[in-house]
Amino acid sequence: MTFLALLTKELRLRLRRERTIWVVIAYIFLMGLLGWFYISRASMSNYGGYDIGQLGKQLYYLLSVVQLFLILFITPAFTATSVNGEKERQTFDLLLCSKLSAFSLVSGKLVAGLVNAFLLIAASIPLFSLVFFFGGVAPSQVLLGSLVFIITAIMVGTFGLLCSTFLARPAVSTAVTYLLSVLWVIAPVVVTYIILAVRNSNGSTQESLYVWNPVVALLSTYPDGSSFVVGSQHIPIWLTYSLISIVATIVFFFVSVYVVKPNPRLRSPRQPRTKATQPLTVS
Amino acid sequence: MTQTVTQTMVKVRNVSKRYRKVNALADFDLDVPKGAIYGLIGPNVAGKTTLLRILAALLQPSTGQVWIDSEEIHASPSVIQRKVGYMPDFFGVYPDLTSAEYLEFYAGIHGIPHKKQAQTVTDLLELVDLSAKRDALVETLSRGMKQRLCLARALVHDPEVLLLDEPASGLDPRARVELRELLRTLQGMGKTVIISSHILLELAEMCTDVAIVQGGRLVVAGNVEQVSRRLSGGRQLEIRVLDRVPEVVAALKEQPTISNIINHEDTLILADFVGDDTALHHTLVTLITRGLPVISFAPRSSGGRLEEVFMSITEGNSQS
Numbered sequence: 221m222t223f224l225a226l227l228t229k230e231l232r233l234r235l236r237r238e239r240t241i242w243v244v245i246a247y248i249f250l251m252g253l254l255g256w257f258y259i260s261r262a263s264m265s266n267y268g269g270y271d272i273g274q275l276g277k278q279l280y281y282l283l284s285v286v287q288l289f290l291i292l293f294i295t296p297a298f299t300a301t302s303v304n305g306e307k308e309r310q311t312f313d314l315l316l317c318s319k320l321s322a323f324s325l326v327s328g329k330l331v332a333g334l335v336n337a338f339l340l341i342a343a344s345i346p347l348f349s350l351v352f353f354f355g356g357v358a359p360s361q362v363l364l365g366s367l368v369f370i371i372t373a374i375m376v377g378t379f380g381l382l383c384s385t386f387l388a389r390p391a392v393s394t395a396v397t398y399l400l401s402v403l404w405v406i407a408p409v410v411v412t413y414i415i416l417a418v419r420n421s422n423g424s425t426q427e428s429l430y431v432w433n434p435v436v437a438l439l440s441t442y443p444d445g446s447s448f449v450v451g452s453q454h455i456p457i458w459l460t461y462s463l464i465s466i467v468a469t470i471v472f473f474f475v476s477v478y479v480v481k482p483n484p485r486l487r488s489p490r491q492p493r494t495k496a497t498q499p500l501t502v503s
Numbered sequence: 504m505t506q507t508v509t510q511t512m513v514k515v516r517n518v519s520k521r522y523r524k525v526n527a528l529a530d531f532d533l534d535v536p537k538g539a540i541y542g543l544i545g546p547n548v549a550g551k552t553t554l555l556r557i558l559a560a561l562l563q564p565s566t567g568q569v570w571i572d573s574e575e576i577h578a579s580p581s582v583i584q585r586k587v588g589y590m591p592d593f594f595g596v597y598p599d600l601t602s603a604e605y606l607e608f609y610a611g612i613h614g615i616p617h618k619k620q621a622q623t624v625t626d627l628l629e630l631v632d633l634s635a636k637r638d639a640l641v642e643t644l645s646r647g648m649k650q651r652l653c654l655a656r657a658l659v660h661d662p663e664v665l666l667l668d669e670p671a672s673g674l675d676p677r678a679r680v681e682l683r684e685l686l687r688t689l690q691g692m693g694k695t696v697i698i699s700s701h702i703l704l705e706l707a708e709m710c711t712d713v714a715i716v717q718g719g720r721l722v723v724a725g726n727v728e729q730v731s732r733r734l735s736g737g738r739q740l741e742i743r744v745l746d747r748v749p750e751v752v753a754a755l756k757e758q759p760t761i762s763n764i765i766n767h768e769d770t771l772i773l774a775d776f777v778g779d780d781t782a783l784h785h786t787l788v789t790l791i792t793r794g795l796p797v798i799s800f801a802p803r804s805s806g807g808r809l810e811e812v813f814m815s816i817t818e819g820n821s822q823s
Contacts, residue, residue, distance in 0.1 A: 225611020229600065236599050311595040313561050314656070318612040319584050 223324040230332030234298075240336065247290060247340050251283060251347050258282055276354025281442065283351070284365050287344060288372065288438050291337060292405065295373045296397040299333035300380035301390035303480055308390055322481035326473060330381050337373040341366070364441035368458055372434045375465040376401055378472040385479040408433050430457065437461030511573075512537040512664055512695040513558065518567030520553050520719075527553040528719045531567070535697060535712070540690050542706035542727075543699040545716035551699035552592060554716070555666045558697065559589035571664060584613070588657035592669040592699075594649050598642030602633055602652055605641055606659055613660035627655040631685060647678025654685065665689065667698040683709045738802045739765070740786075742772040745796035754793055758786050776802065 234240055262275050303325075306312040315325060351357050380397040387393040408429040430436040440457035513535035520528040528550045535541045543551045556562040558569060560576055560583040568575055574582040597605060606624045615623055628634045631651035636644060644652060650670060657665055671679050686709055689696055700706050706713060707727055714724035723730055740761075744751050751772060755761045760778035776783065783802060790797050 221614060221617070222612045225608055228611070229597065229604070229608040232604060233597055233599050309595065309597070310591070310593045311597065313556075313559075313589070313591060314595050314609070315612065316561060317559055317584070317587070317589050318609065319614040320612040 222318070222320045223328050226320060226324060226328030227332055230328060231335060234332060234336060240339075243294065243336075244340060244343050247294070248343055248347065250290075251286060251344055254286055255279060255283055255347060255350065272354050273356035275356070276351050277356035279354060280348070280351040280357045280362070283344075283348060284438060285435070287341070287369060288434055291341070291369055291373050292376060292401055292434065293398070294340060295333070295337040295376045296380040296394065296401060298336040298380070299330060299377040300384050300394040300397040302329035302333060302381050303384040303476075304388055304390050304393055305384070307388065316481065322477045326381065326385075326476045326480055330378060330473070333381065334373060334377050337377060338370070341369055341373070358443075361441055361443070364458055365438060367462065368434065368438045368441060371462050371465045371469075372437075375469045375472070378469045378476070382472045382476045382479075385476045405434060408436075431460040432464045433457075434461065510537050511535065512539075512571070513541075513697065514570040514573075515554070515558075516568050516570075518554070518557060518564045518569060520550075520557065520562065521565045526719050528557070528564070531719070531721055533714060533721060533724060535695060537572075537695055538690065538693055539711045540686060540696045540698065540709055542710035542713040543697065543716055544701070544706055544713055545699075546701060549716040550719040551716055552668055553719075555589070555668050555697065555699060558664075559583065559587055559666055561589070585660070586663045587666060588660065588662035588664070589666045590653050590657040590668060590670060592672060594653055596641045596649060596653070598640065600641055601638050602628060602641060602644070603637045605652065606655055609656045609659045615660065623659065627658060630658070630688070631655045632681070645678075647674050647681065650674060650678065650682065651685065654682075658689075663693075663695060665694050665696045667696060669700055670698060671700055738776045738783075740772075740774045740776045740783075741799070741801045742774065742790075742797060743799035744770050744772070745798055746770065747795060748772065750793075751790065751795050751797070754790055754795060755786075758789065760786060 258279055259275070262278075301308075303312070306315060348362060351362075352359075376397075379401070380393070383393040383397045383400075384390070387396060411429055437458045437460075440461075511534050513533065515531055515533040518528055518531040519526065527548075531550070531554065533554075543554065545551050553562065557564050558571075560580065568577065570576070571582050571586050576583055597608075600608065603624050606627055607620050610620045610623050611617070625634070628637055631654055633644075633648060633651055633655070636648060641649065641652065654667070654670065657667070671682055674682065686696060686698070690711075698706065698710065710727055712725060713727050713730055715722040715730070742751065742755075748770060752764060755764060755772070755774050760776055760782045761774050762777045763775040765773045765775060776786070787797075787800050790800070
């Protein structure tokens with residue numbers, strides 16, 4: 221009940237903003253422009269002799285990688301100011317005075333933020349469906365790629381929410397979310413270079429750095445995608461990525477729940493050490 | 504531990520709140536009768552907001568306990584959600600929602616069943632005279648309308664106790680009158696209202712009881728008229744003389760019935776008087792027999808003097 225009330229309010233507020241519409245338009249425009257630019261270049265340079273299936277595959281690779289980066293950098297904007305935004309708007313105390321539980325507060329904010337991210341993913345489906353027109357991409361690949369998109373959006377969104385519970389200022393929490401998201405994506409590459417520079421390392425050490433990397437996870441959904449070897453088992457990177465991300469999401473979520481509502485009623489006040497001075501009371 | 508106090512809706516005992524080195528509240532005791540409009544009067548940083556936030560369970564007191572309708576809030580946290588409506592000293596609105604949607608949201612998070620929400624919202628908008636603005640975006644409302652909408656929000660779950668922090672702040676005279684009328688309506692509905700303000704005359708007009716707060720301490724509390732009479736000795740003397748003001752003041756100070764000389768400038772002297780009419784007569788006789796040039800000697804009613812009392816008290820405390 222309280223969750224639905226919060227979710228309804230959040231969706232009303234978010235979807236009424238002009239910014240929401242413009243983000244969707246810009247998102248689709250950018251994706252469409254990239255696809256159109258790629259197809260027209262490929263058509264011009266290989267006129268009459270191009271493998272159309274190969275074109276479809278490369279178009280899908282391009283669009284999916286771009287979509288992943290857009291999700292990485294747009295989703296935090298929907299959640300990284302959720303809780304501290306209420307504090308800045310001075311409405312947070314009013315939420316605390318209600319029957320809204322910390323769980324409902326965090327989940328309502330998260331779902332509302334993710335609805336915006338999923339709106340972008342859903343809006344891009346027609347563009348991705350063009351890929352099938354060219355062929356070269358299996359529906360299972362697209363489904364696995366969508367799984368990576370959704371899990372990435374949920375995890376990054378939850379991380380943004382966590383930052384908004386810890387940090388008081390919305391601008392700071394947004395910046396920290398972006399900064400740490402970028403570090404998360406590029407850290408394995410940097411660490412790999414450092415390892416290679418310092419010593420000759422075996423491949424498995426470097427490989428293990430990429431088991432929780434969204435770009436590598438997406439690439440692993442493509443045909444002949446990379447996998448992580450444990451003993452004799454080959455585990456696809458998208459699977460390790462998904463599992464680790466789900467665990468991280470759960471951790472971020474419950475830490476947010478714990479932080480968001482440090483209920484003062486749950487802490488026992490100390491008893492007074494001294495006797496109260498009697499005020500002048502008129503009866 | 505739960506204590507029962509007859510006809511006391513809010514009871515505060517030994518409550519202190521310390522922010523690092525600052526004592527926002529110190530050993531604060533308060534009893535708010537059921538159905539009262541209780542004014543918390545004090546200058547800025549007196550501790551009024553801290554007390555209201557403690558009563559709303561938004562702050563944990565460093566020491567002490569609070570009871571709402573005989574239930575200790577630590578032992579029964581749900582009592583706050585059920586029985587207390589809190590209106591902070593800021594609007595706290597979502598500008599992109601309509602008035603009805605705003606109230607509907609708060610009805611939802613206070614657990615009002617969905618079927619009853621529409622009726623609750625309609626009733627509240629009618630109560631605060633905003634029915635015509637039902638579908639207006641909150642950002643388009645005037646300050647006074649927003650204040651009334653926030654009051655409606657605090658009432659959304661039909662609480663028995665209303666905590667209003669500086670509700671008249673920034674309102675124009677008309678909006679203040681409307682707010683005052685609204686508070687009287689709420690009193691008629693049996694609500695207990697605790698209202699903080701530094702606009703003393705307003706509180707004196709609308710409150711049944713007052714507590715004067717200074718430096719985190721309760722200076723005086725009780726019925727408005729009684730507080731005023733108690734502090735001022737019931738009456739104030741307005742004495743006008745031709746000249747020799749210092750001699751008149753000195754003569755008044757010798758009188759045990761004069762508790763305080765509030766103001767003496769030019770030829771007008773204001774003095775707090777404690778005593779009956781015989782003592783009043785004796786004071787006048789004393790001044791006349793000493794040959795002091797009194798041209799007017801008029802005891803004033805204590806009504807409407809709360810501000811002066813407040814000023815004298817807080818001035819005295821700040822000097823001490």
